[in-house]
Amino acid sequence: MRVTFTVNGRQESADDVWEGESLLYVLRERLGLPGSKNACEQGECGSCTVYLDGVPVCACLVAAGQAEGRQVRTVEGLADGDRLDPVQEAFVECGAVQCGFCTPGLLVQAHDLLERCPRPSDAEIREALAGNLCRCTGYEKILDAVRLAASRKEHR
Amino acid sequence: MDFLRPTTWQEALAAKADQPGAVPVQGGTDVMVEINFGVRRPPALLDLTRVAELREWSMTGGLCRVGAGVPYAAVIAELGGPLPGLAQAARTVGSPQIRNRGTVGGNLGAASPAGDSHPPLLAAGAVVEVESRERGVRMIPAAEFYLGVKRAALEPDELIRAVHVPPATGPQYFSKVGTRNAMVIAVCSFAIALHPRERRVGTGLGSAAPTPRRALEAEELLAAELDWDAPLDPALLRRFGELCARAAAPIDDVRGTAAYRVHAIGVMARRTLTWAWTDHLEKRAA
Ligand SMILES: Cc1cc2nc3c(=O)[nH]c(=O)nc-3n(C[C@H](O)[C@H](O)[C@H](O)COP(=O)(O)OP(=O)(O)OC[C@H]3O[C@@H](n4cnc5c(N)ncnc54)[C@H](O)[C@@H]3O)c2cc1C
Ligand code: FES
Ligand code: FES
Numbered sequence: 001m002r003v004t005f006t007v008n009g010r011q012e013s014a015d016d017v018w019e020g021e022s023l024l025y026v027l028r029e030r031l032g033l034p035g036s037k038n039a040c041e042q043g044e045c046g047s048c049t050v051y052l053d054g055v056p057v058c059a060c061l062v063a064a065g066q067a068e069g070r071q072v073r074t075v076e077g078l079a080d081g082d083r084l085d086p087v088q089e090a091f092v093e094c095g096a097v098q099c100g101f102c103t104p105g106l107l108v109q110a111h112d113l114l115e116r117c118p119r120p121s122d123a124e125i126r127e128a129l130a131g132n133l134c135r136c137t138g139y140e141k142i143l144d145a146v147r148l149a150a151s152r153k154e155h156r
Numbered sequence: 157m158d159f160l161r162p163t164t165w166q167e168a169l170a171a172k173a174d175q176p177g178a179v180p181v182q183g184g185t186d187v188m189v190e191i192n193f194g195v196r197r198p199p200a201l202l203d204l205t206r207v208a209e210l211r212e213w214s215m216t217g218g219l220c221r222v223g224a225g226v227p228y229a230a231v232i233a234e235l236g237g238p239l240p241g242l243a244q245a246a247r248t249v250g251s252p253q254i255r256n257r258g259t260v261g262g263n264l265g266a267a268s269p270a271g272d273s274h275p276p277l278l279a280a281g282a283v284v285e286v287e288s289r290e291r292g293v294r295m296i297p298a299a300e301f302y303l304g305v306k307r308a309a310l311e312p313d314e315l316i317r318a319v320h321v322p323p324a325t326g327p328q329y330f331s332k333v334g335t336r337n338a339m340v341i342a343v344c345s346f347a348i349a350l351h352p353r354e355r356r357v358g359t360g361l362g363s364a365a366p367t368p369r370r371a372l373e374a375e376e377l378l379a380a381e382l383d384w385d386a387p388l389d390p391a392l393l394r395r396f397g398e399l400c401a402r403a404a405a406p407i408d409d410v411r412g413t414a415a416y417r418v419h420a421i422g423v424m425a426r427r428t429l430t431w432a433w434t435d436h437l438e439k440r441a442a
């Protein structure tokens with residue numbers, strides 16, 4: 001089947017999509033957007049997190065056909081041109097990125113948190129990121145990065 | 157494989173009637189895991205996310221009617237007042253990403269003994285509204301909905317449309333044992349709902365038997381012996397815990413032993429009744 005939806009503001013179509021295929025597969029393998037990572041394909045790791053109609057979801061659990069006509073925003077769509085989003089800047093500066101596999105999902109989920117809740121408590125950050133696994137950083141630097149991004153966003 | 161995209165409820169029922177093998181998909185948080193891992197290769201997927209009415213909830217006839225496609229995130233944000241037990245359970249499901257997509261209807265469709273919606277629906281006395289094109293609407297009490305492990309009282313041509321839940325008239329609590337605070341399937345779980353007007357207490361056990369179930373003897377004990385104007389009698393509380401534990405018929409598995417589950421159900425039963433009773437007495441005093 002053919003699936004057409006908007007990705008990061010651009011209309012995109014994919015042909016010959018298998019009906020059981022996930023949105024994640026279409027993004028990575030058919031549309032050349034490898035930012036969202038495929039690690040578990042079962043909703044456990046969060047590394048495939050994207051916005052679907054403005055709501056963060058695991059792209060590996062969305063059937064491609066369910067995205068028809070909808071708006072998708074991936075990690076590739078967080079930056080404003082060459083200017084990184086404050087969340088992205090903070091992850092780089094705080095050393096919250098090591099192998100980087102978990103990073104795209106964490107960025108989208110942290111971005112959503114700060115949109116909804118500009119000054120999150122530590123408990124709120126932990127709650128928001130509970131579905132994103134990182135095997136490298138030990139999470140403390142990720143928490144630092146989200147706190148830094150929150151304070152920067154406030155002063156922008 | 158076909159991908160069916162009804163946009164109205166009538167179209168959805170027609171699609172299911174014409175192709176009973178089609179697997180409904182809402183949040184996909186159960187269905188897509190199975191497809192990704194090749195556990196399931198259905199002849200068709202029936203996407204229900206375009207049927208707008210499934211995503212709505214309303215108060216009708218004194219009951220809260222929650223559409224099958226209402227995601228957990230909306231249950232938490234909008235239904236904590238009328239349905240506190242269900243909202244508490246929804247807060248413990250998966251992660252934010254899972255709660256944004258996963259639905260109560262999908263939890264009912266999957267009918268896993270570990271599904272977190274089931275205990276609060278049982279305790280509240282919910283009724284599941286299902287429908288088929290040929291036979292119309294059937295109203296199935298939650299207690300009759302679960303037939304076996306991952307087996308529900310749903311005919312191949314039927315779809316779940318909504319669940320009707322009496323709004324709380326007294327305190328409700330949900331308690332879940334897991335190996336960490338987030339992202340875990342329940343080792344076992346327990347829900348309680350006080351119904352002060354009927355002088356009755358509802359219960360629901362999760363992950364403690366082949367199906368979610370009520371602790372009927374424990375409910376009968378309280379209906380007969382609870383004094384609604386007095387502090388909880390410790391002996392009654394203990395017997396309540398014992399009867400709830402006795403209602404469990406769990407198995408040993410990777411998440412816990414049967415003996416542990418029986419014990420934990422008794423503990424959760426006592427704790428949740430104590431919390432609920434404290435709220436009940438405070439409300440009366442106020
Ligand atoms: C990482 C992860 C963590 C999870 N954690 C929890 C947890 O803590 N607690 C918990 O209870 N569950 C958990 N789940 C399981 C799942 O999220 C829930 O069961 C959820 O309620 C399913 O809803 P859904 O809309 O995604 O269902 P779907 O996957 O779309 O469907 C589930 C089943 O219901 C059927 N179905 C769906 N809608 C209908 C309908 N209208 N009529 C008839 N049948 C229908 C489908 O065919 C399928 O068999 C988790 C899943 C994942 C991936
Ligand atoms: S790849 Fe989707 S959650 Fe892990
Ligand atoms: S940086 Fe490697 S998994 Fe998080």
